[in-house]
Amino acid sequence: MKNTICPKCGNETQELYDGRCKDCFFENFKLAELPLVLHAKICATCGARFNKNKWANTGSIEDIVFNTIEDALFIHDRAEDIEIYFEPRQLSPHMYRVKVEINASVMGMPLHQKLKTEVRITREACDACSRISGGYFEAIIQIRATNRQPSPEEIQKCMRITNEVLERMHKKGDRFAFISNSAEDKDGLDIYVGSTNASRHICKEIESYLGGSFSESPTLFGRKEGKDVYRNTFSMRLPEFSAGDIIELRDRVIEVRKFGKNVTGTDLLNGSRFLAPPDEVKGATLIAKRSTAANAVLVAIENNELMVLDPDTFETVTIKKPVLLSAKAGDEIAVVKTSHGLIALPEEVSRKNNL
């Protein structure tokens, strides 16, 4: 093999590394370098880390210390099989002293290096936390119901869905997925949210659980740094009827089971299943709710007929027996007054799919 001359020391060598013989290459070789002092900025409230000009959710304070070191640590390009060990020591809430050990191999030569650094921590309010404390919001979700007021249960469900969606979005990195305010009055609920995108997800989720529909409209709010700033209003409209409502629709009496993309329920006059798009239920009248239906004493059962005491007049009336009814004479059963006379409600089938 032909030898060459090292331009640095003049010795003969078989190979040059970065233009020098192996001895000269390793003479001033630095496997790794690390500044003696590093700075980390974290949010005093939520613990987010400020890095590369933006705030991001991270793990514990120790994770932030490690990440700060990793970001500043320079390791030689030729290093392979790199192993890094950290030994952090907290001196104060504002300072960590960290020993770093690096094992690697460079051109087949195993190398080891110890380094020391100090990570200084400053705490301030991150973009999201300062927006929360300043009452900032990007969108308002207005929850209303069609031709009625939302029930307290619906308001509760909407609030629960909102919190669940926000938590999920926040975990996925939407830092503005937070509620900055909410207000409830007789017409419904207004929720002020930091993120338009999260608000849209909330409305979609409410729609899939409670039915109804929503629309979105931006309004010009002002100008910031030469750009128009918009706020979005989401009008969430819950459906007119919900599970357990008993409605009269033309010549039918229906107990609603679910009011979503389709309306499902039971036709109480013949016991058949009811399924129709919401448009077909327009103009129906709510006559009762299962939860507040009147009770009537069942006097006797004959074939497919029931004799019951009318809860208002206490006269005995004969009505049709629902298919699903196991009550015996003497029991009380739920009844509703309709334009077709008194109707007995069938026994409740378990409602698994309702939130």
Ligand SMILES: [Zn+2]
């Ligand atoms: Zn040399």
Ligand SMILES: [Zn+2]
């Ligand atoms: Zn924060």
